[in-house]
Every structure is written in structure tokens, then in C-alpha cells.
Amino acid sequence: MERLSAREILDKAVAATESARTLRLRIPGSLDVTMDREGNCAGSFTGNDEQPYEVLRKNDKAWLKPKDEAAYRNSKQGRALLAEMPEAGGKYMHADTSDSFTLGLATFPCQLGRPGALEKISAGEKATKGGLSEVGGRTAVAVKVSSAEDGEITVHVATEGQPHILRLDQPREAPRTMLLSDFDEPFTVPGSPPAAQTYDGVEAERLLSGL
Numbered sequence: 001m002e003r004l005s006a007r008e009i010l011d012k013a014v015a016a017t018e019s020a021r022t023l024r025l026r027i028p029g030s031l032d033v034t035m036d037r038e039g040n041c042a043g044s045f046t047g048n049d050e051q052p053y054e055v056l057r058k059n060d061k062a063w064l065k066p067k068d069e070a071a072y073r074n075s076k077q078g079r080a081l082l083a084e085m086p087e088a089g090g091k092y093m094h095a096d097t098s099d100s101f102t103l104g105l106a107t108f109p110c111q112l113g114r115p116g117a118l119e120k121i122s123a124g125e126k127a128t129k130g131g132l133s134e135v136g137g138r139t140a141v142a143v144k145v146s147s148a149e150d151g152e153i154t155v156h157v158a159t160e161g162q163p164h165i166l167r168l169d170q171p172r173e174a175p176r177t178m179l180l181s182d183f184d185e186p187f188t189v190p191g192s193p194p195a196a197q198t199y200d201g202v203e204a205e206r207l208l209s210g211l
Contacts, residue, residue, distance in 0.1 A: 001159040006127035013157040024182035040189040041110030062103040063092040084207040088199040095201035135166040
């Protein structure tokens with residue numbers, strides 16, 4: 001792998017990663033989800049309110065629920081929501097991701113498992129090969145990709161076995177690291193919560209928008 005050019009490494013990395021049937025994505029301190037190529041995604045998400053949430057996405061439908069209901073009820077956001085919509089207590093926020101800003105934002109990284117999601121990486125105007133590092137116990141070669149639209153991203157690609165992307169570093173204004181692992185590992189998609197255990201996410205956002 002180290003003998004290939006930066007562009008060749010990127011092409012192989014994108015192809016290998018997008019061919020994985022399942023993968024796990026972590027953004028330290030923010031997100032930990034497992035997804036598949038069929039649009040299913042499940043795990044945990046930490047919002048701007050510092051509260052941890054259980055998150056589930058199936059294609060364009062998503063569910064979000066506080067992991068610690070007591071802490072959520074005592075948070076500013078929780079108090080505001082339950083004051084306007086008492087029936088939301090202990091239930092999942094639910095809506096289509098295209099209709100709900102909150103659910104769209106919380107589950108946006110889930111799209112990484114879909115075909116074509118990584119094409120922008122290999123399409124960067126400039127690619128420069130860097131040195132070796134260790135990511136999750138695997139040796140990886142770094143490739144810096146830059147474009148006018150997305151700035152600079154460092155892609156860490158496995159040098160042994162399948163050339164999966166193991167890590168993405170995006171410095172820019174809000175530095176973020178994305179860790180990828182568990183490629184093709186078994187993933188059992190959780191069942192959709194019953195309607196009786198959900199509340200309308202779009203209506204909740206409408207009620208809170210006026211506060």
C-alpha cells in the first residue's frame with residue numbers, strides 16, 4: 001500500500017470502505033453508531049445539551065430518546081419540551097429526517113454507510129501521502145486531501161488486509177475525528193419502537209421554536 005500514490009490509495013480506500021456491508025463509526029465524545037448499506041443505523045449520540053441519547057435510523061425515518069430520563073427531565077431542554085408536550089416523557093422523538101432538523105442532524109453521520117458517501121474524499125483537488133501511524137491496533141498510512149469546498153481532511157488507510165479507511169481528521173473551524181472499525185461484523189438492527197412509545201418530532205420542534 002505504501003508504494004502506491006496518494007490518489008491510488010484514496011481510490012482503493014474508498015472502494016474497500018464502501019463495499020463493507022456494515023461498519024462502526026465513532027466521533028469521540030459525540031457519536032457511536034453501527035450501520036449497514038441498507039440505511040439502518042443504531043447507537044448513541046450526545047447532543048449540544050450534553051445529554052446522551054439512544055439513536056436509531058432506518059432509511060429516512062429516525063428515533064431519538066434520552067438514555068438518562070431523569071437527567072433529561074432536569075435539563076433546560078427537557079424541561080422546556082415537557083412543559084409544552086408532557087406526553088413526550090419517556091418516549092422516542094420520531095419523524096422523517098428530512099422533516100426534523102434535530103433528527104436529521106443527530107443521524108446525518110449514518111449516511112456514511114451508503115454507497116457514494118465517500119466519493120467527495122477521492123474527488124479532492126489535491127492529495128498528498130504522509131507517514132504511517134497506528135489506528136485501533138492497525139497500521140495506517142495517512143493521505144491529506146484538500147479541496148476549496150471542504151478544506152483539508154487527513155485520511156488514515158489500513159496498510160494490511162482490506163485498505164479500509166480507519167480514521168478521518170478534519171481540522172477546519174470545528175476539529176473533528178471520525179473513527180471507523182468493525183467492518184463486515186454482524187449487526188442486528190433493533191426493531192422500530194411502537195407508535196405508542198413515540199412522539200411527533202416535527203410538532204415538538206414547532207412548539208419549542210417559539211420559546
